Amino acid sequence: MKFDDLYYIADELNKKKVRWMIGSSVLLYFHGMVNSPNDIDVVIDEKDIMKVKAIFDKIGIEQAKEKKYPYLTEYFYTYIVRDTSVDIMCNFGVAHQYGDYRLKIDESAIVEYRKINDVILPLSSLEDWYVLYQLMPGRENKVNMIEEFLISNGVDHYELFERALTQPLPEAVAYNVNRFIGDKS
Incomplete structure (x- = not known):
C-alpha cells in the first residue's frame, strides 16, 4: 500500500463531503x-x-470479488487505485452463532480526524475493531x-464498547468487552 494513494x-472523498472512515490494518498502522x-479499508x-x-x-479499476461467509456487508467493492488495493464497505456486518453484528458509522464511530499532508483522515475506533476482529475467523x-494496546494505553471510547453490547455477541466476545468496561471505574 502506498500512503500517497491513501x-x-x-x-477525493472529502471533496465530495462523503461520511467515511478508515479501518482495519491502516487504523492499526496509525x-x-x-x-x-x-491495503486500504474504507x-x-x-x-x-x-x-x-x-x-x-x-x-x-474495480476488481471482481465474491462475498464470503461470515461477512454480511451489504455493499462491498474492491478497487485498484493507482498501485493500491482498496476495499469499500457499507453496512459492514459479520454473522456469528448468536446472530449478526453490524458496524455503525456515525459521528460517534469516527473518533479522530487526523491531518496528514493537508488531508483529513477520519479514523474509526480500536474499540469497534476489537469487537469486529473477534468475530472474524483467523484474526486472533x-x-x-x-487488546495489548488497550491494556497499555487505556480505553478511550467506552461508549462504543457499551454500544457493541447492545447487539448480539458470542459470550466470549461480550466477556472480553465487559472486562474493559469493568476497568473504567
Whole structure:
C-alpha cells in the first residue's frame, strides 16, 4: 500500500463531503501496531454509497470479488487505485452463532480526524475493531494486538464498547468487552 494513494483517495472523498472512515490494518498502522498495511479499508455511510461508487469508478479499476461467509456487508467493492488495493464497505456486518453484528458509522464511530499532508483522515475506533476482529475467523493476532494496546494505553471510547453490547455477541466476545468496561471505574 502506498500512503500517497491513501491521501489521494481521502482528498477525493472529502471533496465530495462523503461520511467515511478508515479501518482495519491502516487504523492499526496509525496506532503503531503494524509496520505496513497491505491495503486500504474504507467504511462508508449508506447515504453516500452511490456517490462513492461513482468516485471510485473514476479514479480506480474495480476488481471482481465474491462475498464470503461470515461477512454480511451489504455493499462491498474492491478497487485498484493507482498501485493500491482498496476495499469499500457499507453496512459492514459479520454473522456469528448468536446472530449478526453490524458496524455503525456515525459521528460517534469516527473518533479522530487526523491531518496528514493537508488531508483529513477520519479514523474509526480500536474499540469497534476489537469487537469486529473477534468475530472474524483467523484474526486472533489482530485481536491480541488491539487488546495489548488497550491494556497499555487505556480505553478511550467506552461508549462504543457499551454500544457493541447492545447487539448480539458470542459470550466470549461480550466477556472480553465487559472486562474493559469493568476497568473504567
